[in-house]
Amino acid sequence: MNSHMFHLASLAFMAACMACPVASAQGKYDPGASDTEIKVGNVTAYTGEFAEYGQVARAEAAYFRKINDEGGINGRKIDFVSVDSGSNVQTAVALAHKLVDEEQVLLLVSVFGAASNLAIRPYMNEKHVPQLFVASNASTFDDPQHFPWTMGWEASRHTEAAAYARYILRNKPDAKIGVLYGSDEAGHEYVSAIREALGEKAATMIVKEEVFSYGDPAGIGAHVAALKDSGANVFLNMTFGQFATAAIRKAYDIDWHPLQFIPNGSLSIAAFIEPAGLERANGIITNARSKGWSDPRSRQDPDVRAFLAWMKQYNTEANERDANNVYGYEVAQTLVAVLKQCGNDLTRENVMKQAASLNLELGMLRPGIRISTSPTDYRPIKQLYLVRFNGQQWVPTGDIAGD
Structure with a gap:
């Protein structure tokens, strides 16, 4: 072997050795995930009789833009595919099927309404696709024994x-x-x-x-x-x-x-x-469940200031007095936490495993209210507190209640 040939062989050997640890660290992926992207689906009511709740998904999209601008999740950008059901359950079912079968999303998050989520739940569980943090407080979405791929979010x-x-x-x-x-x-x-x-x-x-x-x-x-x-x-x-x-x-x-x-x-x-x-x-x-943000005194809280700064930069067309923005902000934060916990294992099975092992404090949640789940507990939030409208804003009436 002449010197030139030996040099090439040595380079090839070194390259192969260097490739081994990289290959072992490569991600595990299901449809909707790759080295560069995480595709997340959403079905909501942008139009129709419940159109006001479309602002939740707009806020979620705005939060994901923030995450992407900061480099994404473990280097992967979130592709948030959100579609309009027109407040119609049958339309929502068809769109959910399309997102999974054609768009090949990794998961669905924050699908609007109890009826729509109940209608797609059998399909999502049959397909083993995460149906996370459904936008409904129905108690039925805390049923991991029968529907291990479907999880609620708020207090029931x-x-x-x-x-x-x-x-x-x-x-x-x-x-x-x-x-x-x-x-x-x-x-x-x-x-x-x-x-x-x-x-x-x-x-x-x-x-x-x-x-x-x-x-x-x-x-x-x-x-x-x-x-x-x-x-x-x-x-x-x-x-x-x-x-x-x-x-x-x-x-x-x-x-x-x-x-x-x-x-x-x-x-x-x-x-x-x-x-x-x-x-x-x-x-x-x-x-x-969340801190107030309209009272000037509450704006001394650094987490409230962070929320308002996000609103100003990423959710500029939204009405600051619309609580749907806080809802979307918190749900998006919860999903980001799940995806970060997944690391490089972005399989649907691991997504559900991480969603069922949460222990989080979110900045906009009132102290004493936290996100917690387990394989037998699919209710991330279990507490709330009562508020009364004083003609201008909501003010607390007492202590935290719940489980």
């Missing part, structure tokens, strides 16, 4: 409704309660949890229940009027989005001023309270 309806019931028992023991709820799985879960928390007093305290259809927005007014006529002095307004707005407005306009509760999903001042009228909403109680 059961926890929320029980907190309202305990507040009523403690502060208004002679209450006459009127309940307005949807003719869907969400509405029935709220009512069941309220009755359970009221215990034997439910039979006497609940004087009227009105069931409405989300397909009949014009019918809300008649249901609210019937609750007023029942003599109720507590109004459990368990409605979402523009339906909550309409019910708040109607109660005030017919001169009915009960102690009123609304779900966490309807607390956005910009999306739902301002359209109802700030004066009409004065005194309403709901629940929250």
Whole structure:
């Protein structure tokens, strides 16, 4: 072998040796992941009767842009593919299938609505594709035994409704309660949890229940009027989005001023309270998990300042008073934590393994509320606290409640 040939052979041998540790450190990938990219799917309601909730996904996209500008996750950029269901469940199902089968996303995150998530859950579990942090507080999404590929995110309806019931028992023991709820799985879960928390007093305290259809927005007014006529002095307004707005407005306009509760999903001042009228909403109680950010005193908190700086740089077209931005910000942070924990093993199985082993404190969550999961616990958030609207903003009414 002449000197030239030996030199080439030596270089080849050295290159092969150097390649060995690199190859062993290479990533393990399922569809949607590579050395440079992580493809994440989302189906939400940008249009239709629940269009206000599309802001959650816009906020998530804005947070992922921030992460990408900072170098991505372990060097990989997030490709967030978010599509519009038009607030239609059948459309959401078709789009979820397309994202998995054609777009080849690694996972779905924050798909909007209980009905849509229930409809796609069998498919996602059959395909072994993570369906993470569904945008619904239905208790059914904490079921790892039967649906190990589907995980919720926020405190459950059961926890929320029980907190309202305990507040009523403690502060208004002679209450006459009127309940307005949807003719869907969400509405029935709220009512069941309220009755359970009221215990034997439910039979006497609940004087009227009105069931409405989300397909009949014009019918809300008649249901609210019937609750007023029942003599109720507590109004459990368990409605979402523009339906909550309409019910708040109607109660005030017919001169009915009960102690009123609304779900966490309807607390956005910009999306739902301002359209109802700030004066009409004065005194309403709901629940929250995050720190306030509109009060000047809260802006001394470095995590609140970081959130507002992100809003100013990445989410510039959003209304700062829209709580959907905080929701999207926190969900996106949770997913980023999961993906970071995955390291170079970006298989769907490892994504679920890491999602089921979280122990996080997020900056915008109120102290005492944290993200925690396990293989038998698919409810990342289990606590909340009650807040009251003072005509301008939400203010805390007491301590943290929950499991």
